[in-house]
Every structure is written in C-alpha cells, then in structure tokens.
Amino acid sequence: MTQFHLPAGSRYRDVPGRSHPAPAGAQRVREFRIYRWDPESGQKPRIDRFEIDLDACGPMVLDALLKIKNEIDPTLTFRRSCREGICGSCAMNIDGVNALACTCAIADIRGAVRIFPLPHLAVTKDLVPDLAHFYAQYAAVEPWLKTRTPPPPDRECLQSPADQERVDRPSACILCACCSTSCPSYWWNSDRYLGPAALMAAYRWVVDTRDEAQGERLDALEDPFRLYRCHTIMNCVAACPKDLNPARVIADLKRRVGDRQH
Numbered sequence: 001m002t003q004f005h006l007p008a009g010s011r012y013r014d015v016p017g018r019s020h021p022a023p024a025g026a027q028r029v030r031e032f033r034i035y036r037w038d039p040e041s042g043q044k045p046r047i048d049r050f051e052i053d054l055d056a057c058g059p060m061v062l063d064a065l066l067k068i069k070n071e072i073d074p075t076l077t078f079r080r081s082c083r084e085g086i087c088g089s090c091a092m093n094i095d096g097v098n099a100l101a102c103t104c105a106i107a108d109i110r111g112a113v114r115i116f117p118l119p120h121l122a123v124t125k126d127l128v129p130d131l132a133h134f135y136a137q138y139a140a141v142e143p144w145l146k147t148r149t150p151p152p153p154d155r156e157c158l159q160s161p162a163d164q165e166r167v168d169r170p171s172a173c174i175l176c177a178c179c180s181t182s183c184p185s186y187w188w189n190s191d192r193y194l195g196p197a198a199l200m201a202a203y204r205w206v207v208d209t210r211d212e213a214q215g216e217r218l219d220a221l222e223d224p225f226r227l228y229r230c231h232t233i234m235n236c237v238a239a240c241p242k243d244l245n246p247a248r249v250i251a252d253l254k255r256r257v258g259d260r261q262h
C-alpha cells in the first residue's frame with residue numbers, strides 16, 4: 001500500500017491534540033481526527049479529535065468540517081467553494097486517500113475519519129497545502145489556445161463534434177491536485193517532473209485541432225524529467241475524483257513525442 005507523508009517539519013509527533021466530545025444525548029457519534037498546524041504559531045503539529053453527532057450533520061466529510069468550523073472550532077482552516085465536486089478546492093487526504101471532501105461520504109468510511117492535508121506539499125495551515133508550485137507548473141504548459149492563422153472574419157473558429165470530443169475528457173480536470181500529490185515520481189522530483197495534473201492540462205491543448213502549436217508543446221515536454229519521470233505507477237488514476245486517466249494521457253504524450261523522432 002502506498003505510504004503518504006507530509007514534508008519534514010510538518011509531521012506530527014507525540015504532541016497531544018485537543019478533544020471535543022459529542023454533545024450530551026447524541027445517538028450517532030463519529031470521531032474525526034484532524035491534522036492541525038499553524039506554522040507561524042511556533043507550535044508543533046497535532047491531531048485534534050472531534051466527536052460529531054451525525055444526526056445533526058450533513059452526509060459528506062465537508063459537511064462535518066463545516067460543522068466543526070461553525071459550531072466547535074472556528075480556527076480550523078481548509079479550502080472549499082462549490083460543494084459539488086467542481087472547483088477542486090476541498091482536495092485533502094481522507095482515510096489515507098486523496099479525495100474531495102465534498103464528494104466523500106462519511107458513511108463510506110469505517111472507524112474514525114482521519115483527515116490530513118494533501119501529502120508531500122508544504123502546509124500553509126491545517127488542511128491547506130501550498131499549491132504555488134503546482135499552479136506554476138500548470139502555467140508552464142501555457143494552457144491557452146495558440147493560433148497563427150487569423151480567425152475567420154465572419155464566424156467563430158469552429159470544431160467538429162468529433163474533434164470536440166477529444167478535448168472533452170481532459171477539459172473535465174478540475175486541477176484538484178489529488179493525482180499529482182499521490183504520484184511517487186512527483187513526490188521525489190516535483191521540481192522538474194510536471195506531474196499528472198499539469199500533463200493532463202498540456203494534453204488538453206495538444207489534442208485540440210484548433211491549436212497550431214502542437215509541435216512547440218511537444219518540444220517543451222521532450223525532456224527526461226518533465227514528461228518521462230512518469231513510470232506508470234497508476235496512483236494518479238486511482239486518485240482522480242473525476243474518473244480521468246492521467247496515466248493514459250501521459251502514455252499518449254510519450255507516444256506523440258516518440259512518433260516525431262522517427
């Protein structure tokens with residue numbers, strides 16, 4: 001089984017956390033163990049325990065986090081926005097798996113619900129990881145349409161339905177980072193390996209028949225680290241909450257780069 005870790009300095013060790021017992025009379029109690037750390041506080045990371053009455057809480061892990069923040073501890077810090085699996089903000093490590101808190105049902109988890117930030121990223125606070133490098137890698141693949149041919153003066157730049165279908169799947173990526181932060185190659189080489197999320201974004205433009213920079217895009221990927229650090233370990237496929245297949249996309253990018261060399 002894959003072992004997920006937080007970077008050195010943000011790991012918790014033997015520091016007692018705070019416990020928040022369930023309210024009196026609660027019938028359906030679940031325990032949540034949540035990673036807490038404010039790097040600016042000078043204190044060490046800890047795990048806090050919260051007992052939540054599920055009869056007074058929505059069904060998803062994000063519902064429990066919101067309940068904790070609203071009713072028990074307003075200092076608990078996490079990202080969220082859409083609450084329906086679209087924005088990608090609430091990605092975190094839940095019960096040992098990278099997932100979206102808003103689409104992860106409490107009922108699907110056995111025992112205490114253990115919640116950590118996405119692994120192998122610096123921690124900004126509690127469940128919020130530092131995604132600056134992740135977004136810089138996304139920007140590095142220049143995720144926008146590039147054309148040289150002037151657009152037709154009297155209509156939009158059209159695509160056939162079949163051509164559009166080729167970009168539909170990679171366009172469904174919500175940049176949640178679940179895949180890249182579950183990828184061992186990315187853990188050890190994220191300074192140079194782009195990782196499955198950024199490669200998914202690159203692929204979305206490589207297969208777009210309106211784009212006229214495919215050659216430049218593949219040139220930019222032809223590098224022992226940027227693309228070829230993927231060793232087909234497949235964690236990314238299991239982690240993707242949108243059922244995308246970054247490993248297959250990466251294999252296709254490698255094939256396209258290889259085909260140009262012959």
Ligand code: SF4
Nearest residue numbers: 183230231233234236
């Ligand atoms: S298939 Fe490639 S990108 Fe996906 S987890 Fe494995 S090494 Fe990482």
Ligand code: SF4
Nearest residue numbers: 173174176177179240
């Ligand atoms: S490919 Fe899937 S897991 Fe990776 S960033 Fe996109 S939506 Fe998230």
Ligand code: FES
Nearest residue numbers: 082083088090102
């Ligand atoms: S809150 Fe938007 S994906 Fe979870």
